[in-house]
Amino acid sequence: MSTARDRFTYLDANASEPIRPQALAAMMDAAEAVGNPASVHRAGRAARALLETAREDLATIFGVQAENCIFTSGGTEANVLAITGQGQGRRIMVGATEHDAVRQAAPGQAIPVTADGVVDRAALERLLAVPGAAPALVCVMLANNETGVISPVREIADLCHAHGALLHVDAVQAAGRIGFDMAGLGADSIALSGHKFGGPKGAGALLLAGERFRALTPLLAGGGQEQGRRGGTPALPAIAGMAAAARAALAGQSVQAARLGVLRDRIERAATPLGAVVCGATAPRLANTTCLLLPGRRAQTQLIALDMAGYGVSAGSACSSGKVARSHVLDAMGLGEGAGCAIRVSLPWSVTEADVDGFIAAYAAMVARLPARPGVVA
Numbered sequence: 001m002s003t004a005r006d007r008f009t010y011l012d013a014n015a016s017e018p019i020r021p022q023a024l025a026a027m028m029d030a031a032e033a034v035g036n037p038a039s040v041h042r043a044g045r046a047a048r049a050l051l052e053t054a055r056e057d058l059a060t061i062f063g064v065q066a067e068n069c070i071f072t073s074g075g076t077e078a079n080v081l082a083i084t085g086q087g088q089g090r091r092i093m094v095g096a097t098e099h100d101a102v103r104q105a106a107p108g109q110a111i112p113v114t115a116d117g118v119v120d121r122a123a124l125e126r127l128l129a130v131p132g133a134a135p136a137l138v139c140v141m142l143a144n145n146e147t148g149v150i151s152p153v154r155e156i157a158d159l160c161h162a163h164g165a166l167l168h169v170d171a172v173q174a175a176g177r178i179g180f181d182m183a184g185l186g187a188d189s190i191a192l193s194g195h196k197f198g199g200p201k202g203a204g205a206l207l208l209a210g211e212r213f214r215a216l217t218p219l220l221a222g223g224g225q226e227q228g229r230r231g232g233t234p235a236l237p238a239i240a241g242m243a244a245a246a247r248a249a250l251a252g253q254s255v256q257a258a259r260l261g262v263l264r265d266r267i268e269r270a271a272t273p274l275g276a277v278v279c280g281a282t283a284p285r286l287a288n289t290t291c292l293l294l295p296g297r298r299a300q301t302q303l304i305a306l307d308m309a310g311y312g313v314s315a316g317s318a319c320s321s322g323k324v325a326r327s328h329v330l331d332a333m334g335l336g337e338g339a340g341c342a343i344r345v346s347l348p349w350s351v352t353e354a355d356v357d358g359f360i361a362a363y364a365a366m367v368a369r370l371p372a373r374p375g376v377v378a
Contacts (some may be wrong), residue, residue: 007310009355013288014145014173014346015314019241020198026244027200030237037234038225051234054243061246062190063181064207070216070226071239074204075172075193076101077219081206081230082168082189083139085216090137090166093127095119095151096332102139102170103328110332111138116283117149117333119156128163136165142185143174146329146344147280148289150178157186172196172204176249177257177286182209194242197249198349203238249349260347261287263356267345268292270360274367279330279342292363293335293342296372299327302343305370309362313345 010018030050035043037051052066059066072078079099083092083106092108097117109127112120119140128136138160143150153169160167169187174180176197182190187209194203208216222231249256264287268278271292279291294302299315306313315327330339345359 008312009310009358010312011345011347011351011355011359012312012314013348013351014148014196014344016195016201017176017198018348018350019195019200020245020248020349022248023194023199023241023245027237027241030240033236037236038223047236050240051236054239057243058192058205058207058246061181061250062175062192062207063183064209067227068208068210070206070208070229071234072204072206072230073202073235075099075170075191075196076204078191078193078204078206079139079168079170080105081216081219082191083137084219085229086166086168086189087137088217089134091134092139093124093136093165094139095141097144097146097149097329098139098141099145099170099172102141106137106139111140113332115334117144117147117280117329118283119151121152121155121159124156125159125163128160128165136160136163137168138165139168139170141170141173142180143171143178143286143289144280144329145173146327146342147283147291147333148173148286148346149280150174150284150286153185153187161186173286173289176246176253177288179250179253182207194238194245197245199242199245200238202235203242205242256349257287260351263347263351263353264288264290264345266356267360267363271363274364275372276367277338279333279335288347290345291330291342292345293330293338294367294370294372295338295341297341297367297370299341299343301370302341302366305366306343306359306362309366311359311362313343315343 033047035047037048055069056066059069079101092106093111094106096110096113112123114120157167166188168189171190172193175192190207192205195201216229218229220231277293326340
């Protein structure tokens with residue numbers, strides 16, 4: 001007989017969404033395609049057709065020319081390819097709350113954020129307007145992975161272009177959760193990762209705006225795949241699954257966002273009377289994401305307690321070797337010692353009301369068991 005300890009509810013979608021059934025079906029079909037997409041015989045052409053259908057689908061959804069959709073292994077590679085391929089001879093500027101994949105690839109000037117986690121546009125304009133400085137490549141994420149805060153990317157793009165700067169947008173967390181396209185954002189490049197919207201792990205894409213990026217310098221020269229911009233045989237099943245997941249996410253996007261927003265708000269209404277602070281609450285946010293800061297309780301202690309109760313949440317990014325570290329995102333927002341006391345609850349597409357009600361009860365029980373310890377910082 002199963003017990004409460006045996007049951008596990010996954011509430012960590014910003015680390016990786018559960019795979020969608022449409023993605024699984026597309027992966028199985030693509031896995032049966034024996035040919036290499038670069039081969040000219042019948043089997044190769046069949047594999048190539050699957051690859052190009054996936055490319056056309058993503059290009060249509062996000063508003064780019066199909067030839068400017070470059071498949072990668074995921075969001076990290078897409079971000080690094082964009083930065084290294086477009087950053088030569090440019091000053092690199094990175095939002096202070098960006099994902100580590102971008103911060104490590106572009107250790108340039110940090111762009112401050114306001115207390116709600118939104119890029120400080122006045123500070124960015126001062127950085128861009130330095131007399132005699134080289135033009136910039138600015139890197140700003142569309143939606144933050146820890147807080148869900150959505151950036152005003154269109155306004156940032158206009159500011160960048162007025163100063164001759166390029167704008168790269170990490171849209172890994174936003175894709176499949178809010179609607180956008182290249183023209184609407186005004187970006188010069190956009191990074192995607194399939195497993196963040198219900199596709200398989202191991203596939204991503206870099207989307208490029210306009211003709212001038214056709215000669216993007218590759219990280220992997222390889223055999224000339226992806227028009228010479230990313231070498232290596234493409235991971236066809238993963239790519240097909242990513243495209244299918246994008247189609248499925250788009251089909252129910254507005255309804256799903258409304259449903260998840262109601263459930264997220266229910267969590268926040270229950271958590272705040274217990275002493276929790278919702279990080280970024282005053283800014284536009286992803287409907288599925290809440291970052292709950294519980295003063296005096298270490299994030300790691302909270303995660304362990306909730307995991308033992310059967311609920312999987314996280315503290316910030318899931319890309320740090322499984323460690324729980326003080327959040328640079330919350331530090332940049334000026335939250336001080338609280339930066340080590342916050343957890344992220346990110347609701348997956350498959351979450352139910354019962355899942356959320358169970359989490360609320362588990363969270364309340366955890367707060368009751370964990371006494372606040374003044375001075376706890378990490």
